[in-house]
Amino acid sequence: MKVAVLSGKGGTGKTLISVNLAAVAGLSTYIDCDVEEPNGHLFFKPDIVREELITVKIPQVDNERCAGCRTCVQFCNYNALAYVNNKLIIFDDVCHSCGGCVLVCPESALSEMDKVIGKIEIGVSGDVSVYTGILNTGEATGIPIINRLLEEGSLDENKSILIDCPPGSACIVMESIKDADYCVLVAEPTLFGAHNLNMVYELVKLFEKPFGVVLNKDLNEENPVDQFCADKGIEILGRIPFDHTLASLNSNAEIVVYKKEEYREKFVSLFETIMEKMQGETPSDEPNIVSLMAKRQCCEGAVNKQRDVQRCPEEARRSPVPSESGNDTASGQERMCVDALRDEQSDVSPGEERGAS
Amino acid sequence: MKQLLILSGKGGTGKTTVASAFIKLAKAKAYADCDVDAPNLHLVTEWNQKPVRRDYYGLPVAELTAELCTSCDLCRQHCRFAAVSAGDPYLVDPYACEGCGVCAYVCPTGAIEMVPAVAGDLKLYRDEEKVFSTAQLKMGSGTSGLLVTEVKNEMKTFACDASLAVIDGSPGIGCPVIASLSGVDMVLIVAEPSISGISDMERIIRTAEGFDTKIAVCTNKHNMNPTISEKIEQYCEGEGLPFMGRIPFDPAAVKAVNDAQTIVDIDCPSGVAVTEIFENTMALLFNRVSSIADG
Numbered sequence: 001m002k003v004a005v006l007s008g009k010g011g012t013g014k015t016l017i018s019v020n021l022a023a024v025a026g027l028s029t030y031i032d033c034d035v036e037e038p039n040g041h042l043f044f045k046p047d048i049v050r051e052e053l054i055t056v057k058i059p060q061v062d063n064e065r066c067a068g069c070r071t072c073v074q075f076c077n078y079n080a081l082a083y084v085n086n087k088l089i090i091f092d093d094v095c096h097s098c099g100g101c102v103l104v105c106p107e108s109a110l111s112e113m114d115k116v117i118g119k120i121e122i123g124v125s126g127d128v129s130v131y132t133g134i135l136n137t138g139e140a141t142g143i144p145i146i147n148r149l150l151e152e153g154s155l156d157e158n159k160s161i162l163i164d165c166p167p168g169s170a171c172i173v174m175e176s177i178k179d180a181d182y183c184v185l186v187a188e189p190t191l192f193g194a195h196n197l198n199m200v201y202e203l204v205k206l207f208e209k210p211f212g213v214v215l216n217k218d219l220n221e222e223n224p225v226d227q228f229c230a231d232k233g234i235e236i237l238g239r240i241p242f243d244h245t246l247a248s249l250n251s252n253a254e255i256v257v258y259k260k261e262e263y264r265e266k267f268v269s270l271f272e273t274i275m276e277k278m279q280g281e282t283p284s285d286e287p288n289i290v291s292l293m294a295k296r297q298c299c300e301g302a303v304n305k306q307r308d309v310q311r312c313p314e315e316a317r318r319s320p321v322p323s324e325s326g327n328d329t330a331s332g333q334e335r336m337c338v339d340a341l342r343d344e345q346s347d348v349s350p351g352e353e354r355g356a357s
Numbered sequence: 358m359k360q361l362l363i364l365s366g367k368g369g370t371g372k373t374t375v376a377s378a379f380i381k382l383a384k385a386k387a388y389a390d391c392d393v394d395a396p397n398l399h400l401v402t403e404w405n406q407k408p409v410r411r412d413y414y415g416l417p418v419a420e421l422t423a424e425l426c427t428s429c430d431l432c433r434q435h436c437r438f439a440a441v442s443a444g445d446p447y448l449v450d451p452y453a454c455e456g457c458g459v460c461a462y463v464c465p466t467g468a469i470e471m472v473p474a475v476a477g478d479l480k481l482y483r484d485e486e487k488v489f490s491t492a493q494l495k496m497g498s499g500t501s502g503l504l505v506t507e508v509k510n511e512m513k514t515f516a517c518d519a520s521l522a523v524i525d526g527s528p529g530i531g532c533p534v535i536a537s538l539s540g541v542d543m544v545l546i547v548a549e550p551s552i553s554g555i556s557d558m559e560r561i562i563r564t565a566e567g568f569d570t571k572i573a574v575c576t577n578k579h580n581m582n583p584t585i586s587e588k589i590e591q592y593c594e595g596e597g598l599p600f601m602g603r604i605p606f607d608p609a610a611v612k613a614v615n616d617a618q619t620i621v622d623i624d625c626p627s628g629v630a631v632t633e634i635f636e637n638t639m640a641l642l643f644n645r646v647s648s649i650a651d652g
Contacts, residue, residue, distance in 0.1 A: 008395045010368005010528035015553065036529035037366055037560060039553035057437075077416055077456050098437050098457030137563040140502065140532040167368045167528050168394030171499035174452060191615050192373065192397040199395060203496045224615060244581075251551035251582040 001278060002154065002161040004180035004209075008196030010167035012188045013216035013240065016250055018164040019043045020257045020267045021184075021274075022128050025160040031153040033176040034166040035118060035133035035142035042253040046123025046130035052152075054133075054145045055114035058092040059101050065109035072101035072110060093140055118145050120152065129159070146175045154179065169199045177204070182278045183211040184237065189223030197225060201232065212237035212277055214270065237277070238270040358387065358513070359642050360522045360541040362570075366561030368528035370549040371577035374610060376525035377401040377619040378631045383639070385523045387516030390491040391505045391537040392527035393477060399491050401619055408480035413492060413507060415476030415500035416456030419449045425468035432460035432469060452497045477504045481511050488515040501527075502536035509537070521642075530564040538564070543571040543642045545601065550579055550586035558589065562598070572598055573641055575634045579603035599641055602634040 005018040015032075019040050022030035032040035059072075059081075066088050073081045073088075080095040081088060092115055102110045118135040131153040135142035154161060165176040177183055183204045187197040197213070204211045213229055218239040229236055240246070246263065249256050257264040363376045373390075376398060380388050390398035421432075423446035433441040440453035441460060449460070451474070461469040476498040482489040490512035494501050509524065516522060524541065527533045538544065544565045548558040558574070565572050574593050579586040586603065593600045609625035620628040639645075 009397070010365075010370075010395070011549070012369055034529075036531045036534075037368075037553075037557040039367075039556060042552050042556060075458065075462070077458055096437075096455050096457060098455065098459050099435070100457050100459045100462065103435070103459060103462060135531065137530055137560055138535075138567050140535055141499075142531060169496045170394050170494055170501050171452075171497055172531070174497040188369075190611055191400050191617060195397055195400060196395045199496065206496060219611075247581055251549075251554070251585060253552035 001182070002163060002180045003182045003184060003274060003278075004163040004165055004177040005184045005186060006165040006173060006177060006200050006204075007167060007186040008169055008199040009188070009192055012186045012193060012196075013214075014167070014186050015039050015043070015164055016216065016240070016256070017184065017186050017214055017270075018162045019255055020263070021271050022160070022162040023126075023255050023257050024264060024267045024271050025162065027127050027158075028160040028162060029129045029131065029153050029156065030162050030164065031131040031149055032133060032164045033146050033149060033172075034164055035135040035145045035149075036166060038132050038134055039253075040164050041121065041123070041130060041132045043255050044123070044125035044128060044130045045253075046121075046125040046128075046132075048121050048123040050122040051119055052122075052148070053116045053119050054148055055116050056095075056097045056144050057099065057112040058095045058097060058115045059090055059110045060113050061088045061090065062109045062111070063087070065107045067107050067109070069106060071104050071106060075100050075104045093138065096141075097144075118142060120145060120149050122152065129153075129156075141172070143172060143175055146172065150176070150179060169203045173200075173203065174207075177207065177209065180209060182274060183209045184274065185211055185213045186216055187213055187225045188217045189215060189219060189225045191224050194224035194228045197228060201234065210277065212274070214238050214240065216240045217242040235277075237273050238266070240266065358516060358519050358522055359543070360524060361638065361642055362391075362524045362526050362537055362541040362544045363547060364526040364534065364537070364544055364561055364565065365528060365547045365549075366530060366557035367549060367554050370547045370554065371604065371610075372528075372547050373397045373401070373525050374614065374620060374627075375545070375547050375575070375577070375604075375631060375634070376523055378621045378628070379523050379635050379638070381619045381621050382632060382635045383521055383523065385521055386487040386519035387512050387522040388487075388489050388524065389508050389512040389522065390489075390525045391508055391533065392525060393492045393494040393501050393504045393508065393533060394527055396491050396493055398525045399480070399482075399489070401614060401617055402482075402489060404482045404489065406482070406484070408482045408489075408491075410481075411479050412475045413477040413479050413504050414473045415498055415503055416474075417458070417471035418451045418454045418456055418474040419458075419460050420470050420472045421447055421449050422468050422470070423447075425466045427466055427468075429465060431463045431465065435459050435463050455499060476500050479504075479507060479511060481515070483515055487519075488512055490515075502532035505533045505536040506539070509540070521639075530560050534561070534564065538568045538570065541568075541570050543573065543638070545638055546572065546574045548574055548576050548589050550576055550582040550584075550589060552585065555585060555589060555592070559592070562596070571641060573601050573638065574598055575601040575604065575638075577604045578606040580605050599637075601637040601641075602630060604630040604634065 022028045032038045080091045117139045121132045123130045133145040133149045187193045363372045390396045438455045440450045477494040479492045492508045526537045607627035610627045
């Protein structure tokens with residue numbers, strides 16, 4: 001069984017909850033899907049038994065063959081290619097590895113090569129198998145790492161699997177929860193906490209996942225999260241009281257259930273509650289694509305009207321100029337606007353373009 | 358206009374608490390919430406009027422017309438995102454689709470079309486004096502970096518004579534953070550004194566170093582773990598990063614947020630501390646560095 005621990009807001013205690021649940025779950029697997037800022041390994045301090053580099057496919061160009069037709073540049077929806085000064089430039093950090101440019105090139109001038117974006121580490125800490133994904137800094141997306149982590153970490157289905165998700169409710173969270181049997185939503189009793197809880201609540205409802213809420217840093221007084229849960233009829237599975245000792249242990253990356261009996265009892269009881277809830281649920285099927293599509297379309301009644309609207313310029317896809325072409329920019333770290341370059345098609349220097357923003 | 362971005366790497370260290378206090382102290386005429394995944398700044402800024410809302414279109418999504426589909430399977434074989442599933446009819450999962458257009462390209466019968474899709478909601482608050490740009494990404498959408506850029510553009514478009522723009526960032530180091538870093542003059546990192554907090558701070562600093570921007574650090578809840586708090590300051594000194602100050606743990610801060618106020622709206626220790634950090638930050642941002650006391 002797989003339990004995903006998530007929260008819209010960061011810093012509410014996803015890692016505290018998932019690490020300590022894994023620690024009381026007997027033989028278990030802890031998977032840290034927060035590949036941008038992985039922290040679970042700091043608590044478990046696992047002995048690493050295996051490491052695997054994660055690569056994605058990115059295009060490379062054979063300049064001898066490239067005829068400068070720009071078919072690939074026009075095809076790429078991510079603006080990962082630009083043709084500047086009679087040369088094809090590839091911005092591999094915004095490339096989504098779709099393979100489209102290689103397909104469309106009439107000269108077969110493009111091929112794919114592997115690029116390392118991060119790694120997964122598999123380790124052991126007592127009864128817990130610890131799976132950690134680490135995205136290299138400067139890389140835009142850790143989704144390939146998450147997919148590999150979940151694939152590897154889910155092999156032993158007899159274990160309790162705890163998935164520590166990234167914050168938010170975007171694609172990266174969706175990847176992390178898509179195969180979960182149960183979702184634990186961690187919230188803190190603030191206005192921000194309630195607002196962000198609402199987002200993940202909508203997400204788990206959309207994916208038809210059974211779920212419950214854990215209130216962390218509970219001050220035992222009226223708060224916006226209790227109010228929200230009462231209004232929506234959401235069950236609170238457990239409460240972790242605000243407590244200086246716990247906060248201090250946790251800040252030192254200690255696993256609190258190993259340190260104090262009182263905390264162990266708390267997490268054992270939370271784990272048992274989650275198990276009971278899961279048994280009461282019929283296992284959820286894969287999300288039904290047809291129903292997802294229907295939902296999406298009802299939110300987007302305006303789509304058809306907009307068919308002719310030009311695509312949103314991907315100005316965000318500003319890429320660092322590869323450092324070997326450092327002569328174009330002072331540091332090789334200058335950002336350039338690919339779109340602007342595409343429009344100008346030639347001699348605009350990145351520095352000038354940047355000044356316009 | 359000088360742009361100040363508040364980041365943290367780790368979530369929940371107090372980005373929005375600091376950003377909202379800065380906005381208040383600076384009487385900022387331009388500000389934005391780039392945490393499009395989980396925006397909160399609008400909850401603690403005072404606007405009487407409703408925002409102007411518009412749809413944000415991310416990348417297009419593949420749409421398959423079943424009547425034209427011959428089940429040749431080419432689309433499924435070429436899709437790198439496992440968004441197409443075989444069957445009668447073939448189906449495209451709009452959440453898995455990343456909008457590359459390869460399926461539409463390889464389809465021999467033209468059964469697949471790339472259609473624009475709403476991926477979020479842009480909101481612009483504006484009056485004679487000031488502008489506040491914010492957005493909410495649609496659940497499960499994948500183009501948060503693009504939306505972040507839109508949010509910043511909206512703010513810049515209407516921030517005519519503002520000398521300072523305060524931008525609240527998102528946690529992590531990935532695509533929305535990278536998009537928010539582009540073009541800012543200074544990044545203030547709000548760090549939390551924990552083992553996790555230090556690790557995350559180091560990763561966000563490394564990410565920010567890839568950009569042409571000043572980087573400074575402050576700590577929040579510094580007295581929750583004085584030993585690690587001290588380590589953060591030593592780290593900054595070692596790296597040559599200016600340290601702007603410490604905010605103590607303060608129960609009044611939680612109360613302020615729950616009353617939709619900033620910590621400088623009430624008389625509290627964290628409010629006093631953030632005021633000093635604000636002054637140090639402004640001095641650094643506007644090159645009045647000499648006024649910062651050493652250490």
